[in-house]
Amino acid sequence: MNTDLLERPELRDAATQARIQPAIRPTSLLRFLTCGSVDDGKSTLIGRMLHDAGLVPTDQLESLEKDSRRYGTTGGVDYALLVDGLAAEREQGITIDVAYRYFATSKRAFIVADTPGHQQYTRNMATGAAGADLAVILVDARKGILPQTRRHSFIAGMLRVRHLVLAVNKMDLVGFDKNSFDALVAEYRRAVEPLGFASITAIPLCAREGDNLVLRSLRMPWYSGPTLLGLLETIDAGQIADTTAALRLPVQWVNRRSENFRGYAGTIAHGSIAPGDKIRVLPSGLRGTVARVVTADGDLPRGIAGQAITLTLREEIDISRGDVIVGEADRLTATRELSARILWMDEKPLDPAAEYEIRIGCNTANARISAIRHTIDIHSYAPTPSAGLEANGIGLVELKLDRPVVAAAYDEDCDLGGFILVDKHSNATAALGMVTEQETAAPAASAPALREWHGRSLIKAASWRAIGSIDTFILSWIFTGQVKTAGTIAFTEVFTKIGLYYLHERAWVILPWGKVGGSIAGEGYLAGVMRKIFKK
Amino acid sequence: MKMLGHLDRLEAESIHILREVAATCDHPVMLYSIGKDSSVLLHLALKAFYPTPLPFPLLHVDTTWKFREMIAFRDRKAAELGCELIVHVNQEGVDRGINPFDSGSRLHTDVMKTQGLRQALDHYKFDAAIGGARRDEEKSRAKERVFSLRSAEHRWDPKSQRPEPWKRFNTRKRAGESFRVFPLSNWTEQDVWDYIAREGIEVVPLYFAASRPVVERQGALIMRDDDRMVLAPGEVVQHRMVRFRTLGCYPLTGAIESEAATLDDIIREMRDAHVSERQGRLIDHDGAGSMEQKKQEGYF
Incomplete structure (x- = not known):
């Protein structure tokens, strides 16, 4: 029995000895979250994994045994109690709020956001997913894919969590059956295929007894993939900063030490910066040159993304909090209109008449939701026309701001693309949002091909007729040798053919076939919208 | 890169x-x-x-x-x-x-x-x-x-x-x-601790092991920092090599027996330790x- 194996201390110790106290400090960090429907065993999974990896201190193990007798829902040791920290959570045996856990093995340091499964607390799941590199989505092998599985998968995809692990838990309750596992995984892969994860790995688990968490399960010899911890330790965490990219520094705080020192403090969102580099300030558009990249440990020869630095410039320029300093070549602009995917988090539904406060980068502005283009049906992922958005609803909206802010598409730059909306009356954080690619550029360019003003068609017809009539006059003159006849033919033809050309031109304008570059005309509205939502 | x-x-x-x-x-x-x-x-x-x-x-x-x-x-x-x-x-x-x-x-x-x-x-x-x-x-x-x-x-x-x-x-x-x-x-x-070591940050010497006057009380080692701590019958002040993992009010902060007198010693000891940091804080155990x-x- 596998349980016996896991409970045999000498085997467990041998397996975990290397992990227990890493001799070398890990240098890489993986942020991940656990999510899925309620009762799928998320907290148990984290608790048991920490336990099996030998990372639970002795005194916590002792209180775990005590607490298991008092609150436990499983009969034996309830590993979920290692992570469910609030009294209400312990009483109800559920997770309400996201809990952060920290552990390290010799290979890597981990920050885990253990997120709640109840639909009511979806906003807390989204908080845990924002900034995570990987999501572990749990499903109960008996229940299969539930609405909450689909919802959490969609939110993880929307927040651009790169990797996904489908943890099929409670395999013991389906007799460790390979076929049930395979069927569930196939259905899931089909469902989330459009969400664009960099990788999806499915692992069969029995979290309560530790199968395939740290140690390979002997009860599922048909599974040859990695254990959960094995995967977490080795998957690409993607933390390499691209120093060749253009600089983006949202100005967080202006440091005025004295008349001689005026620095712009912030965390580099994107790219890198060195003294001598030419910069532009948005939204003012003023230009300058970097003098120093200041830190308390001395000036840097080059600052890179992720570093909290203070920049000084050679020129005296008016810059304040909320401005963004960008590399000279960066084409980023400030805008008062944003398209964004949002997740509504407040109990109070979206109010199209209300003014919200948007916080994006280090900037703050007043915002109104001018249009809800559609909401997402969480069962089919299909966009649905809708007039409103309620708690935990997801939609694509248009925002109008009272002043220009610097924003980038979230997919390229989550620091300048991710924002929150705050209810100005209750001060609640009402929504989180992600700026979509600013789509005004593409459709605007293709618009003339789709529609043409009638007057323009008429003038085109007239100009073409002028050329055509001169041609007709010259040819008729050559063939007939008579100026008068040639003139009559050409003059009469002007009027008949202008009318014919105009009708012909309008007919071609209406016909969509053969047009390129337009996103809506050729593929139908629904397909166009889907393509935009699921753009990878 | x-x-x-x-x-x-x-x-x-x-x-x-x-x-x-x-x-x-x-x-x-x-x-x-x-x-x-x-x-x-x-x-x-x-x-x-x-x-x-x-x-x-x-x-x-x-x-x-x-x-x-x-x-x-x-x-x-x-x-x-x-x-x-x-x-x-x-x-x-x-x-x-x-x-x-x-x-x-x-x-x-x-x-x-x-x-x-x-x-x-x-x-x-x-x-x-x-x-x-x-x-x-x-x-x-x-x-x-x-x-x-x-x-x-x-x-x-x-x-x-x-x-x-x-x-x-x-x-x-x-x-x-x-x-x-x-x-x-x-x-x-x-x-x-790694950051303290890397940056050379000064910390209170109580974190480092030294011979200190302690009293065993309710399973914890309490340092008698001044004579406001009245000894109960049978209690004796002993000098032991101890240090503190966290610092609070001295009557409520248990010392741990340790020889770790340098930062490197502390970091090594912590890696080998199997109890959590706040275990020495008596106030955390006032009830679940x-x-x-x-x-x-x-x-x-």
Whole structure:
């Protein structure tokens, strides 16, 4: 029995000895979250994994045994109690709020956001997913894919969590059956295929007894993939900063030490910066040159993304909090209109008449939701026309701001693309949002091909007729040798053919076939919208 | 292409949070409890605003039962760095004769620490108090936001915390409400020591093993820091090699037997240890969920 194996201390110790106290400090960090429907065993999974990896201190193990007798829902040791920290959570045996856990093995340091499964607390799941590199989505092998599985998968995809692990838990309750596992995984892969994860790995688990968490399960010899911890330790965490990219520094705080020192403090969102580099300030558009990249440990020869630095410039320029300093070549602009995917988090539904406060980068502005283009049906992922958005609803909206802010598409730059909306009356954080690619550029360019003003068609017809009539006059003159006849033919033809050309031109304008570059005309509205939502 | 190390990322995140407080709050204060986390926090704050001095004062809520070495360290540090230091004592508690021995740990902590902190915040009208608490310390702390809202009565409502995606902090509040801000949220005990070693940060010598006068009481080793600690019948003061993993009021802080006299020794010892950091804190064991309750009432 596998349980016996896991409970045999000498085997467990041998397996975990290397992990227990890493001799070398890990240098890489993986942020991940656990999510899925309620009762799928998320907290148990984290608790048991920490336990099996030998990372639970002795005194916590002792209180775990005590607490298991008092609150436990499983009969034996309830590993979920290692992570469910609030009294209400312990009483109800559920997770309400996201809990952060920290552990390290010799290979890597981990920050885990253990997120709640109840639909009511979806906003807390989204908080845990924002900034995570990987999501572990749990499903109960008996229940299969539930609405909450689909919802959490969609939110993880929307927040651009790169990797996904489908943890099929409670395999013991389906007799460790390979076929049930395979069927569930196939259905899931089909469902989330459009969400664009960099990788999806499915692992069969029995979290309560530790199968395939740290140690390979002997009860599922048909599974040859990695254990959960094995995967977490080795998957690409993607933390390499691209120093060749253009600089983006949202100005967080202006440091005025004295008349001689005026620095712009912030965390580099994107790219890198060195003294001598030419910069532009948005939204003012003023230009300058970097003098120093200041830190308390001395000036840097080059600052890179992720570093909290203070920049000084050679020129005296008016810059304040909320401005963004960008590399000279960066084409980023400030805008008062944003398209964004949002997740509504407040109990109070979206109010199209209300003014919200948007916080994006280090900037703050007043915002109104001018249009809800559609909401997402969480069962089919299909966009649905809708007039409103309620708690935990997801939609694509248009925002109008009272002043220009610097924003980038979230997919390229989550620091300048991710924002929150705050209810100005209750001060609640009402929504989180992600700026979509600013789509005004593409459709605007293709618009003339789709529609043409009638007057323009008429003038085109007239100009073409002028050329055509001169041609007709010259040819008729050559063939007939008579100026008068040639003139009559050409003059009469002007009027008949202008009318014919105009009708012909309008007919071609209406016909969509053969047009390129337009996103809506050729593929139908629904397909166009889907393509935009699921753009990878 | 270059990669930031784990400690570099933590440092940058904390500096970002500290700057956010300075940029968005009207009247912030940094709680300085003299422990290792406070030392790291202070170090990070000096970096965040460099070359400008700290844009906020330090506040120490003194229960009058701290180790004498802590108080000496506090006063020397503040003078060296030229920081404005406010020391607040709940005089009403002192007058009532509240003390950890006779009043019990629970009442003492509530009156001298929790109420003392509330008095100080109200008195100086601070709208944000920056503290060095970490999420890995204790389970209810694992649920706390970075910018954690407190009502005008300083209460924490754990069930309706504001979502905090990315580094987008909602710093709006009503008059009277305030924030507790935790820049070290994502640090672990190990990170703190590694960073202390890397940056050469000075900490109170009590963290290092030395021969100290201790009394065994209720399974804990309590250092007799002054003669306010009255020995019970049968209790004897012994000199043992001990050190402290965390520092609080001396009658409520258990020492551990240790030979670790240097930073390297401490880091090695911690890796081999199988008990968590707050085990020596007697107040955490006042009942299940007791930290959450204290926090709801306004304990930091």
